Amino acid sequence: MIEKLIAEMIQYYAGDAPRIQHFMKVHDFSRTIAVLENIDEDTIFTLEAAAVVHDIGIHISEEKYGSCAGSYQELEGPPLAEEMLGRLGFPPEITARVSYLVGHHHTYTDIDGADYQILVEADFLVNLFEDNSPKNAVEHALKNIFRTKTGIRFCREMFAV
Numbered sequence: 081m082i083e084k085l086i087a088e089m090i091q092y093y094a095g096d097a098p099r100i101q102h103f104m105k106v107h108d109f110s111r112t113i114a115v116l117e118n119i120d121e122d123t124i125f126t127l128e129a130a131a132v133v134h135d136i137g138i139h140i141s142e143e144k145y146g147s148c149a150g151s152y153q154e155l156e157g158p159p160l161a162e163e164m165l166g167r168l169g170f171p172p173e174i175t176a177r178v179s180y181l182v183g184h185h186h187t188y189t190d191i192d193g194a195d196y197q198i199l200v201e202a203d204f205l206v207n208l209f210e211d212n213s214p215k216n217a218v219e220h221a222l223k224n225i226f227r228t229k230t231g232i233r234f235c236r237e238m239f240a241v
Contacts, residue, residue, distance in 0.1 A: 107131040109202035130181040150186025201231035
């Protein structure tokens with residue numbers, strides 16, 4: 081089911097290779113962190129779906145607001161994710177949680193659940209790299225965002241901090 085969602089998102093982002101590469105990396109880091117943190121399979125499934133569609137609202141945000149700011153993505157993404165997941169036959173409870181995660185993944189307070197925490201960490205790992213972030217930005221994220229042992233380890237090892 082996740083593979084069908086990935087294929088759907090590749091079609092959705094057709095012609096936008098950087099965004100496809102981004103969600104694939106976030107997906108892979110999310111799954112890897114979750115497995116190494118011994119997260120249960122149901123939560124991993126939800127996390128994987130959320131990682132694949134986490135930025136689904138980026139194109140409409142750019143069209144409507146001229147910006148890909150996280151707040152716009154959080155506003156515009158959930159209905160798009162719900163429609164796609166529904167069309168692909170995802171269970172309603174999974175769709176609801178994924179929609180919540182899409183609508184909050186740029187909000188770093190009141191993180192409620194391993195799926196949310198790991199999605200944020202995976203997105204940070206990818207964004208810090210893709211944005212060529214300076215060492216002080218990596219250190220700030222490490223101190224303020226990362227909570228899982230695996231996420232902390234990956235961040236330290238990837239960026240040598």
